[in-house]
Amino acid sequence: MSAVNPLKRVSWSPYAAGALIGVLSWFAFLTAGRPLGISSAFVRLVAWIEGLLAPEHVAATPYLAKLKPVFDWEFFLVIGVALGALMASRLGGVRSAERPTGKRIAEAVLGGFFLMIGARIANGCTSGNGISGSLQLALSGWVFFLTIFASGVATAMLFKKEVR
Amino acid sequence: MFDPLPRILLGLLTGFLFGFFLQKGRVSDRRVIVNQFLLRDFTVMKIMMTAILVGGAGVYAMHSAGWVQLSVKPAHLLAIFLGSLIFGPAMVFLGYCPGTAVAAAGEGKRDAWWGLLGMTLGAAVYSEFDAACTRALRAPIDLGQVTLPQLTGVPAAAWFAALALFALLFFRWLDRRAES
Numbered sequence: 001m002s003a004v005n006p007l008k009r010v011s012w013s014p015y016a017a018g019a020l021i022g023v024l025s026w027f028a029f030l031t032a033g034r035p036l037g038i039s040s041a042f043v044r045l046v047a048w049i050e051g052l053l054a055p056e057h058v059a060a061t062p063y064l065a066k067l068k069p070v071f072d073w074e075f076f077l078v079i080g081v082a083l084g085a086l087m088a089s090r091l092g093g094v095r096s097a098e099r100p101t102g103k104r105i106a107e108a109v110l111g112g113f114f115l116m117i118g119a120r121i122a123n124g125c126t127s128g129n130g131i132s133g134s135l136q137l138a139l140s141g142w143v144f145f146l147t148i149f150a151s152g153v154a155t156a157m158l159f160k161k162e163v164r
Numbered sequence: 165m166f167d168p169l170p171r172i173l174l175g176l177l178t179g180f181l182f183g184f185f186l187q188k189g190r191v192s193d194r195r196v197i198v199n200q201f202l203l204r205d206f207t208v209m210k211i212m213m214t215a216i217l218v219g220g221a222g223v224y225a226m227h228s229a230g231w232v233q234l235s236v237k238p239a240h241l242l243a244i245f246l247g248s249l250i251f252g253p254a255m256v257f258l259g260y261c262p263g264t265a266v267a268a269a270g271e272g273k274r275d276a277w278w279g280l281l282g283m284t285l286g287a288a289v290y291s292e293f294d295a296a297c298t299r300a301l302r303a304p305i306d307l308g309q310v311t312l313p314q315l316t317g318v319p320a321a322a323w324f325a326a327l328a329l330f331a332l333l334f335f336r337w338l339d340r341r342a343e344s
Contacts, residue, residue: 009188014207017189018214024181025219029232031174036182038262042287050288063294072167073175080179081186081263082270088187089271100275108275111258112265112282113289114250119262120290121297122247123237126261129244131212132235135220137312137323139239144248145212149201151252156201160256 010092025135032073035136037128039119041078044070183267192267194259194275201256206338213331217324224320236309243301258282 006012021036028036047064048071050057058064089095100108119125122144124133130148133141166172189211190196199205226232255261258279260268265283268276290297313320 011190012185012188014189014210015214017185017191018211019218020185021182021189021211021215022218022220022222024178024185025215026222026226027181028178029223029226029235032171032178033233033235035235036178038266039283039287042262042283043291045284046288046291050291061291061294063291069165069167071165071172073171073178076167076172076175077179077182078266080176080181081183081266082179083176084180084183084185085187085192085267085270086183086272087180088184089192092188094271096271096273098273098275100278104275105278107257108259108278109282109285111254111256112279113286114254115258115262115265115279116283116286117290118247118249118251118254120247120287120294121301122244122251123240125251125263126212126255127263129237130261131215131219133237134212135216135223136234136236137220137224137320138236139241139307139310139312139315140237140244142312143239143241143244144251147245147248148252148255151249152201152256153203155253155256156198160198160202 007088007091008093010094021131022135025132034073035128035132036077037074037124037132038078038081039116039125039128041075042116043067043120044072044075182263183270186264186267187271191264192260192271192273192276194268194273197259197261197264198256206335210335213327213335217328217331220320221324224324234311236311238302239305239307239310240302241305241307243297246301 025036028034043064044067047058047067050064051070122129123140124144126148129141129144134145186192190207191211196205196207200208223232227234258265260276260279262283265276265279269280312318312323
């Protein structure tokens with residue numbers, strides 16, 4: 001049996017993927033002085049768009065005005081995530097052709113909306129709080145991790161039984 | 165407006181690897197995420213716990229050696245608790261968290277594109293209320309940038325050993341049950 005190129009396998013063991021993400025967090029701390037995080041890049045995108053449309057409003061909103069430079073390490077990290085996932089899926093021969101229904105589109109827009117509201121109130125998402133916070137043994141990270149897990153399980157049990 | 169070019173390239177590289185690992189770990193598939201919350205598939209937990217243990221052991225070791233500084237978010241417990249109570253259910257309905265939504269969108273899943281639109285709108289609305297949120301939700305309970313070792317006096321190594329033991333026993337039990 002010939003060795004299969006691991007990059008072409010459809011998926012990896014979750015332990016391997018997790019360990020590699022752990023090692024990647026060492027790399028982020030060492031080279032950028034920053035932990036892995038995603039959600040604040042969306043605030044940067046908003047600061048940029050609103051800066052084009054209404055610069056005086058951005059100047060009057062400290063939460064947006066303080067984001068300088070707008071396009072920082074984390075913003076490009078998020079672009080990299082999309083590119084990396086694209087490369088991984090194509091190498092594995094995976095291509096999604098699923099066309100979302102109107103109901104699914106509404107669910108995704110509303111879910112995304114509240115996901116980001118929750119992430120910003122909690123000051124971080126599954127990456128910034130859940131992984132990066134918890135791996136530093138931050139109290140904030142563990143409160144986030146345990147609460148999203150418990151509230152997510154309760155929600156899924158009540159509303160999402162139909163998913164395979 | 166832009167970070168210096170080397171830092172931008174570093175961000176792109178770090179993100180590329182992150183997205184690659186998320187996709188190969190199958191968490192850019194919303195069924196895997198929803199099935200985690202239904203307790204039918206523990207892929208998400210296995211990835212997160214392994215990343216926390218491997219990442220944490222290395223980051224604490226590098227911190228002890230004086231190579232890196234920790235970057236701990238403040239424990240605004242009320243805000244984090246309420247934000248998480250919104251985030252968990254929203255993650256079930258969207259089927260992705262922010263990072264896995266970006267990964268799924270990158271590999272061409274159209275529902276994730278709509279999710280990114282919703283996330284951007286959410287960030288826009290939140291930015292109008294950040295100051296009020298800080299006054300109402302962050303100020304009441306602020307324990308500062310505190311870690312579990314600082315809070316309890318139990319050293320980091322003991323926390324990681326206990327978490328590793330728990331993860332090992334729990335996942336071994338799960339994997340054996342799945343085999344039989």
